[in-house]
Amino acid sequence: MRGLIVIVSMCVFFASVSSGVTPEEQFHQGNDYFEARHFDSARQAYNQVIAQDMQSASLYFNMGNACFRSGDLGYAILYYLKAQRLDPSDTDIISNLDFARRFTSVQMEGVALNPVRSLFESIVEPYQLSTLAWISSAAFLLFFGFLITRFGFGYRNSIVRAGIYNSLFLLLVVATLTMMKYDNDYLTKRAVVISETAEVYTGPSDLSDKELDAAPGLIVEILSESGDFYNVLFENKRRGWIKKDLVAVV
Amino acid sequence: MTGRRHIVAVVFLVGLILAGTLSVAQTPPPLEVQVSLNRDTIGMDEQALLEVIVQGATQDIPDPRMPTLPMFEIFSQGRSTNISYSNGQLDASVTHRYLILPSKPGVFPIENISVVSGNKRYSGNPVTLTVVGKSTSASRQTEDQARDTEGNSRDLFAEAIIDNDNPYVNQQVTLTLKLYIAVQTYGSPSLVEPITTGFWTELLGTRGPYQQRLNNRTYRIIERKYAIFPTKTGELSIGRATFTSTVATKRQNRRRDPFDIFGMLGGGQEVQVKSRPLTINVKPLPMEGRPADFSGTIGRFTFKATPTKREIEVNQPVSVNFAITGVGNIKSVAEPTIPDLSDFRVYRASSNESISKHNDQIGGTKNFEEVFIPNRPGQLTIPSLSFNFFDPQAERYRTVHTQAINLNVIKTEGYVASPDLPYSAPDNVISADARDIRYIKSDPGDLSRRAEVVFVNPLYWVVNVTPVLALLATVLVRRRRERLQGDIGYARARRASKAARQRLVQARKLASEGDSSQYFAEISQVLLSFIGDKLNLSPHGLTNDKIAQLLQERGAEPSLIETTLEFLKRCDFARYAPASIGKSDIEETLVKAENLMVRMEEVRF
Numbered sequence: 001m002r003g004l005i006v007i008v009s010m011c012v013f014f015a016s017v018s019s020g021v022t023p024e025e026q027f028h029q030g031n032d033y034f035e036a037r038h039f040d041s042a043r044q045a046y047n048q049v050i051a052q053d054m055q056s057a058s059l060y061f062n063m064g065n066a067c068f069r070s071g072d073l074g075y076a077i078l079y080y081l082k083a084q085r086l087d088p089s090d091t092d093i094i095s096n097l098d099f100a101r102r103f104t105s106v107q108m109e110g111v112a113l114n115p116v117r118s119l120f121e122s123i124v125e126p127y128q129l130s131t132l133a134w135i136s137s138a139a140f141l142l143f144f145g146f147l148i149t150r151f152g153f154g155y156r157n158s159i160v161r162a163g164i165y166n167s168l169f170l171l172l173v174v175a176t177l178t179m180m181k182y183d184n185d186y187l188t189k190r191a192v193v194i195s196e197t198a199e200v201y202t203g204p205s206d207l208s209d210k211e212l213d214a215a216p217g218l219i220v221e222i223l224s225e226s227g228d229f230y231n232v233l234f235e236n237k238r239r240g241w242i243k244k245d246l247v248a249v250v
Numbered sequence: 251m252t253g254r255r256h257i258v259a260v261v262f263l264v265g266l267i268l269a270g271t272l273s274v275a276q277t278p279p280p281l282e283v284q285v286s287l288n289r290d291t292i293g294m295d296e297q298a299l300l301e302v303i304v305q306g307a308t309q310d311i312p313d314p315r316m317p318t319l320p321m322f323e324i325f326s327q328g329r330s331t332n333i334s335y336s337n338g339q340l341d342a343s344v345t346h347r348y349l350i351l352p353s354k355p356g357v358f359p360i361e362n363i364s365v366v367s368g369n370k371r372y373s374g375n376p377v378t379l380t381v382v383g384k385s386t387s388a389s390r391q392t393e394d395q396a397r398d399t400e401g402n403s404r405d406l407f408a409e410a411i412i413d414n415d416n417p418y419v420n421q422q423v424t425l426t427l428k429l430y431i432a433v434q435t436y437g438s439p440s441l442v443e444p445i446t447t448g449f450w451t452e453l454l455g456t457r458g459p460y461q462q463r464l465n466n467r468t469y470r471i472i473e474r475k476y477a478i479f480p481t482k483t484g485e486l487s488i489g490r491a492t493f494t495s496t497v498a499t500k501r502q503n504r505r506r507d508p509f510d511i512f513g514m515l516g517g518g519q520e521v522q523v524k525s526r527p528l529t530i531n532v533k534p535l536p537m538e539g540r541p542a543d544f545s546g547t548i549g550r551f552t553f554k555a556t557p558t559k560r561e562i563e564v565n566q567p568v569s570v571n572f573a574i575t576g577v578g579n580i581k582s583v584a585e586p587t588i589p590d591l592s593d594f595r596v597y598r599a600s601s602n603e604s605i606s607k608h609n610d611q612i613g614g615t616k617n618f619e620e621v622f623i624p625n626r627p628g629q630l631t632i633p634s635l636s637f638n639f640f641d642p643q644a645e646r647y648r649t650v651h652t653q654a655i656n657l658n659v660i661k662t663e664g665y666v667a668s669p670d671l672p673y674s675a676p677d678n679v680i681s682a683d684a685r686d687i688r689y690i691k692s693d694p695g696d697l698s699r700r701a702e703v704v705f706v707n708p709l710y711w712v713v714n715v716t717p718v719l720a721l722l723a724t725v726l727v728r729r730r731r732e733r734l735q736g737d738i739g740y741a742r743a744r745r746a747s748k749a750a751r752q753r754l755v756q757a758r759k760l761a762s763e764g765d766s767s768q769y770f771a772e773i774s775q776v777l778l779s780f781i782g783d784k785l786n787l788s789p790h791g792l793t794n795d796k797i798a799q800l801l802q803e804r805g806a807e808p809s810l811i812e813t814t815l816e817f818l819k820r821c822d823f824a825r826y827a828p829a830s831i832g833k834s835d836i837e838e839t840l841v842k843a844e845n846l847m848v849r850m851e852e853v854r855f
Binding site: 023027028034049053054055056058059061065066068087092096099103129130133134137141144145148151152153154182186 | 597690692
């Protein structure tokens with residue numbers, strides 16, 4: 001049955017390429033497959049859009065759903081994370097990511113190491129980096145507006161002085177939040193375990209001692225890499241080395 | 251004068267008498283004495299706690315006077331004071347506690363416990379303590395241990411007791427360690443626990459110190475109990491427990507330390523006592539009647555299944571709690587086996603255990619939370635599950651069962667029979683406690699090529715650099731304006747070029763009108779004004795020599811100075827000999843004047 005679906009999907013793919021189907025049409029085709037419960041075909045259709053270097057939160061969300069329904073928990077969580085990066089405030093994405101993560105056979109509780117950082121992260125979580133960056137720019141403009149008023153036009157009253165200090169404070173806060181978001185979304189490299197069996201070692205080699213058994217769907221932070229291995233940090237702050245082909249980078 | 255002295259003396263005397271009267275009238279407030287016993291009847295080897303509470307509206311509460319009670323040994327256990335102020339009223343109470351050890355059986359009234367305050371005696375209520383003759387006598391073995399090889403009673407000894415020396419494997423055995431102390435000791439004794447290889451051990455608790463009479467001597471006993479579970483069959487041994495205590499040494503042969511005022515310093519000697527090792531013969535579980543799926547649990551248990559609800563929609567989870575409760579090693583209870591169910595998908599959610607230690611028996615409850623997701627609508631049943639264990643008291647295997655759980659599974663709108671896939675209705679309901687994934691999105695959204703991060707967007711940089719440039723520009727403009735307003739020389743120098751060019755235009759008009767004399771006069775004046783503006787000097791006082799000197803001082807090239815002076819001379823000549831000037835000379839002069847001014851712009855005035 002699965003083989004038949006793959007053949008049908010391939011036919012659809014070549015047909016779509018030859019007939020110049022738009023990415024939007026391919027997306028809707030994937031939705032049709034999903035509604036018909038042909039989840040593997042739906043994945044194929046969504047993958048064709050992704051292969052064209054196209055992206056949207058809805059596309060990744062639907063891809064995550066198709067992966068979840070076809071029993072591929074690791075990829076489901078991967079695509080929900082990709083969707084969340086594009087639209088962090090979407091409650092559907094948050095809900096499905098949360099729901100899918102309940103099915104990971106190994107649960108790792110996150111450890112809140114720095115309460116101040118946790119607070120900042122909870123503030124920036126619902127916003128995209130671009131939103132925060134433009135808010136920072138607005139604060140920058142406001143701050144320089146007050147500077148121009150003071151030093152360019154020579155207004156020295158208390159309102160201008162208060163404006164300078166307050167807008168500087170605002171600028172520092174939003175700039176810090178923006179940099180934190182940038183660090184979290186772009187500088188910190190994350191990956192999801194996609195393999196059903198994923199052994200984590202104490203060193204970058206199969207011959208090293210086993211640290212733990214990971215499970216599909218676990219989210220890790222990539223700290224470094226060596227050969228075929230990533231040095232990863234799990235959410236409960238345990239570290240280890242895992243083979244690169246057992247994880248997918250978000 | 252004498253009369254006045256008499257009056258003072260009388261007043262003083264009256265005052266004294268009044269003060270004395272008042273002090274006599276201020277009698278201490280009445281007191282109340284309450285006497286109570288924690289037990290009315292005790293055995294010969296037991297003890298009772300006598301409490302005497304003295305209450306009154308004063309802080310000065312006297313100690314009670316105890317009657318002579320020859321049939322008891324009485325030890326003070328201390329006192330506690332409680333003082334409270336309520337609505338300006340003082341209420342104080344002092345509680346004295348006494349430990350009473352009987353020396354013979356009988357019924358003994360305890361009365362006449364009293365306090366005396368302000369020449370008045372306050373007696374407490376009488377109580378009666380019955381001492382029964384029978385005593386929970388110590389075992390023969392304990393009495394033997396209490397004697398040394400010469401038959402004298404020991405000051406200190408340890409004992410280890412087990413309640414069963416022939417248990418089944420994994421059956422609880424209670425190990426009791428006791429330290430008997432008949433002498434004064436300092437501090438708490440320390441214990442090195444016995445080696446219990448081959449047992450899983452759980453501490454049950456510590457008791458004491460309590461008192462017991464052995465060989466006509468009163469011992470204080472500290473007791474610690476363990477539940478030990480043998481993990482293998484055969485002969486297993488429990489090692490010696492070692493108690494270490496600091497015992498007060500006898501003084502007769504010791505020189506008294508002059509600084510040891512209370513006789514407490516350095517008066518202790520560390521003493522170690524060890525219990526005897528024990529041997530346990532662990533027998534295997536019988537093969538007869540052993541169920542095929544027996545998991546090795548020993549004890550007495552019940553098994554109960556409780557669903558969170560009995561009516562659910564198809565493909566919605568229902569959680570069932572399987573609770574195994576009873577006495578035995580609850581940690582070793584294995585998860586019940588759930589058979590393959592065609593109507594359900596089963597997920598194990600969690601398990602937890604709570605351990606109880608009632609009556610020195612380890613027991614408790616182990617909960618297994620399983621999630622059942624029905625695949626189809628209808629009346630579905632989660633079948634009865636069974637759990638096997640070995641009952642060591644009955645010495646046979648038992649099986650307990652849960653009740654089968656009937657569930658009413660409702661078919662929802664849009665349901666399509668599909669046994670192997672979770673189902674989600676298109677009408678996705680947003681709920682904090684999600685039971686399934688939310689449905690796919692029909693709108694592809696902003697489907698676009700992967701965008702670069704906002705920081706490499708040129709517009710972002712334009713927006714952020716613009717205010718910086720604007721600030722610089724406005725500051726520079728402001729400074730220039732302020733200088734032009736405040737520095738005349740600067741203002742003249744800055745405006746010199748513009749003013750000169752305007753005047754050159756005027757001069758050209760004069761030339762076109764044919765007034766060459768006026769033209770050259772104006773040209774000469776334009777250049778002189780230009781130099782005057784640049785140097786912030788009046789043009790009227792500028793002679794050719796001064797111009798040469800000033801230009802030289804400002805570092806102007808000699809050729810420029812020479813050309814300038816020659817130009818001025820030429821203008822003067824033309825003013826006074828206009829007939830010799832042609833039209834071409836007029837044009838040439840104008841160009842020369844402009845060139846000179848351009849060259850002078852390069853001089854730093």
